[in-house]
Amino acid sequence: MSTPVISIVMPFYNSExxxxxxxxxxxxxxxxxxxxxxxxDGSSDNSIKIIESFNDKRIKVIHNRHDFISSLNLGLExxxxxxxxxxxxxxxxxxxxxxxxxxxxxxxxxxxxCSTWCIFFDDMxxxxxxxxxxxxxxxxxxxxxxxxxxxxxxxxxxRRDFVNKKRLRYQNYKYAEDYKLWVEAAKLGAxxxxxxxxxxxxxxxxxxxxxxxxxxxxxxxxxxxxxxxxYLYPRMPPKLQQLNNSIxxxxxxxxxxxxxxxxxxxxxxxxxxxxxxxxxxxxx
Numbered sequence: 449m450s451t452p453v454i455s456i457v458m459p460f461y462n463s464e465x466x467x468x469x470x471x472x473x474x475x476x477x478x479x480x481x482x483x484x485x486x487x488x489d490g491s492s493d494n495s496i497k498i499i500e501s502f503n504d505k506r507i508k509v510i511h512n513r514h515d516f517i518s519s520l521n522l523g524l525e526x527x528x529x530x531x532x533x534x535x536x537x538x539x540x541x542x543x544x545x546x547x548x549x550x551x552x553x554x555x556x557x558x559x560x561x562c563s564t565w566c567i568f569f570d571d572m573x574x575x576x577x578x579x580x581x582x583x584x585x586x587x588x589x590x591x592x593x594x595x596x597x598x599x600x601x602x603x604x605x606x607r608r609d610f611v612n613k614k615r616l617r618y619q620n621y622k623y624a625e626d627y628k629l630w631v632e633a634a635k636l637g638a639x640x641x642x643x644x645x646x647x648x649x650x651x652x653x654x655x656x657x658x659x660x661x662x663x664x665x666x667x668x669x670x671x672x673x674x675x676x677x678x679y680l681y682p683r684m685p686p687k688l689q690q691l692n693n694s695i696x697x698x699x700x701x702x703x704x705x706x707x708x709x710x711x712x713x714x715x716x717x718x719x720x721x722x723x724x725x726x727x728x729x730x731x732x
Contacts, residue, residue, distance in 0.1 A: 456484045456485060473543075483506050484508065496509070516625075531608065532606055545564065564603040564642065564647040567646045589640050593634060598642070628672055677692070
């Protein structure tokens with residue numbers, strides 16, 4: 449049996465409500481040379497029975513304790529494909545998602561990570577709204593990530609060799625583990641690309657992490673942005689370093705919040721862009 453080209457990694461936890469629709473969108477992809485790695489993240493509902501109803505030899509189920517980050521890493525370690533595609537158990541793939549991303553990465557070997565635009569749709573009302581972010585090759589990814597997480601996790605495809613050679617794994621940054629992974633990859637010289645097609649349907653509902661744990665997610669994201677700034681700090685002109693330190697001083701007095709300082713420095717870096725060419729490649 450030949451090695452599949454793409455490994456889809458999808459952890460699931462008590463996903464009986466949506467996993468059938470999600471899995472159906474994977475098995476019906478126009479690109480067929482795939483393996484589907486489903487990691488049972490300690491489910492206690494009927495998710496397994498629903499998965500077993502699919503008669504598809506490409507599906508592999510792995511059982512793990514309830515630990516989402518551990519389950520993600522188990523998926524990475526199990527995957528054998530040239531590319532790894534992430535997917536969440538409540539989202540839906542466009543029928544040509546894998547075909548398009550595979551073609552992009554085959555045509556340009558310099559792309560290590562490729563995500564796409566997506567359609568957000570409400571689980572209750574089915575109201576849909578397009579989510580557009582940057583597109584094309586992402587110049588200075590660490591600077592872009594200093595503002596916010598510009599990639600949709602469940603739309604991402606990346607080269608398994610890059611992740612393994614660089615020993616990249618998801619870290620215990622709860623509810624923002626994907627954000628942290630992109631940052632660490634960028635530090636190691638990863639090249640990112642965003643395809644401006646809506647190739648993922650991203651379901652929004654009351655039980656998803658970004659709704660249930662929005663405060664914790666925001667706190668973790670601020671921590672990651674602070675870590676990016678700390679990494680870029682020695683590469684910044686003295687005037688920007690002084691500005692950061694000045695705002696940080698009044699931040700301690702509670703006059704401004706950390707987000708104000710991070711956004712101010714981000715905006716100043718953009719203004720200094722012509723003097724900061726060395727930030728375009730943030731390799732260590």
